[in-house]
Amino acid sequence: MKAYRLLEWGRPPELTEVPSPRPGPGEVLVKVAAAGLCHTDLHFGAAPPGAFPYPTPFTLGHEVAGWVSDIGPGAEAIELGLPVVALAHSWCGSCRNCVSGNENYCPHHDSGLGFGEDGGLAECVVVPRHSLVPLNDLDPRAAGQLACAGITAYHAVKRLVGKLVPGSTCVVIGPGGIGAMAVQCLKAMTTARIVVVDVSPARLAYAVELGADLALLADDSLDGELAAATSGLGAEAVLDFVGTQSTVDTALRAAAALGSVAIVGGGGGVAKVSWGTVPRECEIYIPQNGTLTDLREVVALAESGRIRLDSELFSFDQLETAYDALRSGALRGRAMVVMP
Ligand SMILES: [Zn+2]
Ligand SMILES: [Zn+2]
Structure with missing residues (x-):
């Protein structure tokens, strides 16, 4: 079968032929409907040897949905043909x-x-x-995005639900793929006013379409506009989906005392935590992906229509075009690569 693989670190991934796999004990073979593309894949393709701990070679694609097509020994409690989405990270189940x-x-x-x-x-x-x-009823060609963009946004927002009461404000920095999901999760799960910040007017307009209440362009007047939007008190929560030094600094300045700052994006920015650099009793957390329960719950949100799975479909032959679109920021929905 065809597979898009990272053969070794320091070399771009390649479309190759590999033998079709068979499920082992406790495993299931999933016929992929579509896999979503993520910025993490681009980081992998550009990373020098040693930057990531994962052994090569491996096939890329961590946003996977499809249909059960073969069942290994001991994994029988599932039906052939069932449409499924897969939690991406592995887990032992007993620690x-x-x-x-x-x-x-x-x-x-x-x-x-x-x-x-x-x-x-x-x-x-x-x-x-x-x-x-x-x-259940979700389109497997769109649902793979729930396994990274959806679950990551959901997990980051779920922690804030008790804090984002009526009258509160949540700032979302970088409402692109995962950030756009976060806007939808905030809208579905909290009553907070949602303020989005980006350098792209198009992404801001998209975030407003998804439910953001106020859109601010990231320019020299941003700090003043964020302060004005929260009566000078700061926001109860700030979600930074970019994570560069400039966005981390913005996030810390925008947060309220007793607030929360999530650094979701891995842009290499550093949060200096000390007296005077962080609001009093403000928590800073670095959420990664989510749990199986989170995946079930975000699937349920999508099934209920409370979050949209906007997708741009590409064929396997258009994979490089799809990655170019992701790299350039030209995508509106998630890039989903549909398998033959
Ligand atoms: Zn991802
Ligand atoms: Zn474990």
């Missing part, structure tokens, strides 16, 4: 983090589909049975 429902931080697996293990940019992929969530 302290896994049994407490925090399997996204399982210390025994620093890898997953499309990062260190074969992912969904292929016709088929093997997935542990315990990582699959049924899709």
